[in-house]
Amino acid sequence: MFHLFSSMSQGMFLADRSGRIVWVNEGYRRFLPALGVASVDDFLGHMVEEVIPNTQMRRVLETGQPVLIDLLTNQAGTFVVSRLPLRDAADTVIGAIGIVLFDQPETTLQPLISKFARLQRDLDDARRELAAQRGRALVQAQSGGGRRQAKHTFASFVGTSPAATEVKRQARRAAQSSSPVLLLGETGTGKELLAHAIHAASPRAAGPFVGLNIAAIPDTLLEAEFFGVAPGAYTGADRRGRDGKFKLADGGTLFLDEIGDMPPNLQAKLLRALQEGEIEPLGSNQLVPFNVRVVAATSRDLQALVREGLFREDLFYRLHVLPIRVPPLRARRADIPALVEVLSEDMGLRNDMPPPEWQADALALLAAQLWRGNIRELRNVLEQAAMRSDSGVVDAHLLDEVLRAAGVEPRPPLAEFAPSLSPPPMESDAADHQRLLRPLHQQVAELEQQAIAASLAANGGNKQATARQLQISRATLYTRMGSPD
Numbered sequence: 001m002f003h004l005f006s007s008m009s010q011g012m013f014l015a016d017r018s019g020r021i022v023w024v025n026e027g028y029r030r031f032l033p034a035l036g037v038a039s040v041d042d043f044l045g046h047m048v049e050e051v052i053p054n055t056q057m058r059r060v061l062e063t064g065q066p067v068l069i070d071l072l073t074n075q076a077g078t079f080v081v082s083r084l085p086l087r088d089a090a091d092t093v094i095g096a097i098g099i100v101l102f103d104q105p106e107t108t109l110q111p112l113i114s115k116f117a118r119l120q121r122d123l124d125d126a127r128r129e130l131a132a133q134r135g136r137a138l139v140q141a142q143s144g145g146g147r148r149q150a151k152h153t154f155a156s157f158v159g160t161s162p163a164a165t166e167v168k169r170q171a172r173r174a175a176q177s178s179s180p181v182l183l184l185g186e187t188g189t190g191k192e193l194l195a196h197a198i199h200a201a202s203p204r205a206a207g208p209f210v211g212l213n214i215a216a217i218p219d220t221l222l223e224a225e226f227f228g229v230a231p232g233a234y235t236g237a238d239r240r241g242r243d244g245k246f247k248l249a250d251g252g253t254l255f256l257d258e259i260g261d262m263p264p265n266l267q268a269k270l271l272r273a274l275q276e277g278e279i280e281p282l283g284s285n286q287l288v289p290f291n292v293r294v295v296a297a298t299s300r301d302l303q304a305l306v307r308e309g310l311f312r313e314d315l316f317y318r319l320h321v322l323p324i325r326v327p328p329l330r331a332r333r334a335d336i337p338a339l340v341e342v343l344s345e346d347m348g349l350r351n352d353m354p355p356p357e358w359q360a361d362a363l364a365l366l367a368a369q370l371w372r373g374n375i376r377e378l379r380n381v382l383e384q385a386a387m388r389s390d391s392g393v394v395d396a397h398l399l400d401e402v403l404r405a406a407g408v409e410p411r412p413p414l415a416e417f418a419p420s421l422s423p424p425p426m427e428s429d430a431a432d433h434q435r436l437l438r439p440l441h442q443q444v445a446e447l448e449q450q451a452i453a454a455s456l457a458a459n460g461g462n463k464q465a466t467a468r469q470l471q472i473s474r475a476t477l478y479t480r481m482g483s484p485d
């Protein structure tokens with residue numbers, strides 16, 4: 001074992017019970033200059049922390065517990081390392097082995113590191129959202145409530161598929177700009193959610209977020225909704241005047257949903273307002289400057305509307321500065337299991353019940369559907385299935401019935417989805433630990449095969465997309481697929 005570790009790893013050394021380095025192999029010697037150690041003689045005989053900054057070797061010697069995998073960063077770089085205690089026949093710790101498994105993990109472990117970075121970013125977003133929610137609760141408690149704030153951040157946008165990651169990347173970049181954003185995508189794809197997230201990540205986050213669904217308001221009332229009404233313009237209830245959404249969103253973000261449904265006369269007025277940076281409340285004859293960032297959304301084909309003369313071309317270009325295409329759910333099937341989990345948790349919380357459980361065949365069936373209503377439709381189907389399950393467990397049979405009742409002719413389950421969707425078998429800590437004590441090349445090869453199988457399944461067997469997702473060349477993918485090692 002000792003020789004195997006020594007030859008398979010990038011480098012290895014031994015410390016005695018007191019933490020003094022007593023042996024170092026050939027491989028390890030090349031790290032010495034970067035550690036600021038001139039020769040092996042200056043390394044041997046020194047206490048481990050004197051020559052390897054940030055090492056956790058002392059803890060291993062003191063506790064007798066191994067650190068199987070750790071990242072060590074010091075002036076010599078970042079390394080994936082392993083530290084194992086050495087014991088004598090009476091089980092007393094007599095020293096420890098330090099092993100460098102990988103140097104330059106940022107290149108050798110690129111797919112893992114980028115996944116880690118992405119998860120870390122999502123975690124940071126979630127933490128920020130929690131902090132913001134606490135802050136909002138505090139502000140509401142102090143002000144008696146009623147503030148218009150973003151309800152979602154990027155962490156609420158569930159999905160790590162390439163398509164979801166790309167849309168979040170574009171939206172994050174858009175958040176930093178002050179130009180109008182145009183969110184394009186089918187109904188229920190998360191456009192409104194992204195609008196909230198863009199606001200929450202923008203320099204205007206402390207300002208209000210005001211939404212207006214143009215399709216939901218009669219044309220005759222829209223102008224007053226947009227620009228407000230001056231005092232005295234009308235008799236009756238509106239005598240005192242009323243602020244429009246532009247005024248309410250001052251200093252923040254105005255979300256114009258279903259912009260494609262805007263009547264032509266109002267399109268002209270909106271264009272003028274955006275060009276001049278001023279609005280004219282109904283009946284006022286006065287121009288009022290505003291400071292609002294517009295995020296618009298539509299599920300209609302805006303360019304086709306322009307061609308048909310139903311949407312002004314000049315307004316289209318005014319809004320089309322930062323277009324973001326939000327992908328439909330069927331273009332990111334890999335996100336379905338995660339969405340099912342999040343939506344189930346939410347359903348459980350709302351109904352004060354344990355979240356429903358989804359069997360692997362049910363998930364495979366869900367992953368295969370076209371989801372024309374996207375996440376909203378998915379949620380609806382999940383809710384109906386959960387309601388019809390007495391045990392709280394939903395299988396493909398029950399789901400099939402629910403889909404048919406909802407008027408959907410179910411497409412057959414994606415076979416390649418089922419194995420990757422079923423949860424990994426539970427292993428006891430001891431067995432888990434034992435698995436880690438096998439030859440490293442074998443473990444790495446297994447991990448590679450698992451990653452390739454999962455990615456192939458997520459990409460419906462498409463090798464080009466799989467290679468892109470894993471950030472390896474197609475040639476490498478074919479080699480790895482052919483050699484399970």
Ligand SMILES: Nc1ncnc2c1ncn2[C@@H]1O[C@H](COP(=O)(O)OP(=O)(O)OP(=O)(O)O)[C@@H](O)[C@H]1O
Nearest residue numbers: 156157158186187188189190191192193299375376
């Ligand atoms: N990526 C996602 N992760 C989690 N929930 C999502 C995601 N995308 C959408 N949802 C949820 O799905 C529902 C529909 O989303 P949203 O209203 O943002 O869609 P939309 O594109 O604006 O739809 P419409 O065009 O019909 O207004 C909401 O409940 C939203 O929270």
